[in-house]
Amino acid sequence: MSKTTKPERKALSALEDAAAAARFAKQAAKTLPPKRAKQLREVAEDAKDASDVSKKAVRKHPRKVAKRAGKAADRALTATETALAREQKKAAKKAKKKSEKAGEKRAAEKKAAEKAAAAKKKSAGEDAFGRKVAKAAPKRAKKTSAPSPVDADAAGVEDPAVDELIEAVIELEPVAEPETAAAPDVDDDHESASDDLATLSVVALRGRAREQGHTGYSRLTKAQLVELLS
Known part of the structure; x- marks a missing residue:
């Protein structure tokens, strides 16, 4: 090789x-x-x-x-x-x-999550504020609203404004002159007087109570005023 x-x-x-x-x-x-x-x-x-x-x-x-x-x-x-x-x-x-x-997708998802969280937080805050307002509304309404004369009568509360109104109505009402008539029967006297008083308004009844010198009449209801004046 x-x-x-x-x-x-x-x-x-x-x-x-x-x-x-x-x-x-x-x-x-x-x-x-x-x-x-x-x-x-x-x-x-x-x-x-x-x-x-x-x-x-x-x-x-x-x-x-x-x-x-x-x-x-x-x-x-x-x-x-x-x-x-x-x-x-x-x-x-x-x-x-x-x-x-x-990375862009993750950033977009993160941004969307942050936006959703902010919206949820805002919504929760608005709901909380709404509940707070709704809870406080009855108290505020009760505190600010003044009772009407009719409500004051029903509740039996003395109101200076109501008394002044009653006095003004009494001054404006003409005093009816007594009529000469036959003396009624003794048995029907109390019943007819009660019927006459029942036809009067609460203001008129209070006026009569004032004329007769009664006190505390502004706290009484109509039925109680009729009983007082009978």
């Missing part, structure tokens, strides 16, 4: 490099889009062809074989690295865009 020379060993090493570059390019092409994968497979085929040289050609033209195989291996490695770098850059850009979109 003849001993290989240095140029032959160099040629054989270049052939191995070309074959390895071809395999690497074919493997990388599987991860690329169709167009780029096709281009890379073509380069891989060139490197494979450059690595497929007979031993006779290596012994006869070692330098030529080494040069051709070396160029094919370099071309295949460069094309593979470039294609992978582009895909990695594209994938990184896509991931960044996706991350930014996710």
Whole structure:
């Protein structure tokens, strides 16, 4: 067996490099889009062809074989690295865009949640204020409203304004002059007097009570005034 020379060993090493570059390019092409994968497979085929040289050609033209195989291996490695770098850059850009979109979505959700919380807080405050106002309204109305003369009569409460009104009505009412009539029967006197008093208004009854010198009449009801004056 003849001993290989240095140029032959160099040629054989270049052939191995070309074959390895071809395999690497074919493997990388599987991860690329169709167009780029096709281009890379073509380069891989060139490197494979450059690595497929007979031993006779290596012994006869070692330098030529080494040069051709070396160029094919370099071309295949460069094309593979470039294609992978582009895909990695594209994938990184896509991931960044996706991350930014996710961040915008989270920010929008956070803003919407804050807005909803603020609206809920405002609504709760308005409800609390409404309940407070509704609770305070009866007390305020009771405190500010003044009882009418009729209410004062029903409650039996003396009101200076009512007394002044009664006195003014009494002064305006003409005093009926006594009629000369036959004396009534003793049995019917009390009943007829009660009937006459029942036809009078509360104001008139209080006026009569005042004329007769009674006290505390402003607290009495109509029935009580009739009984007092009977």
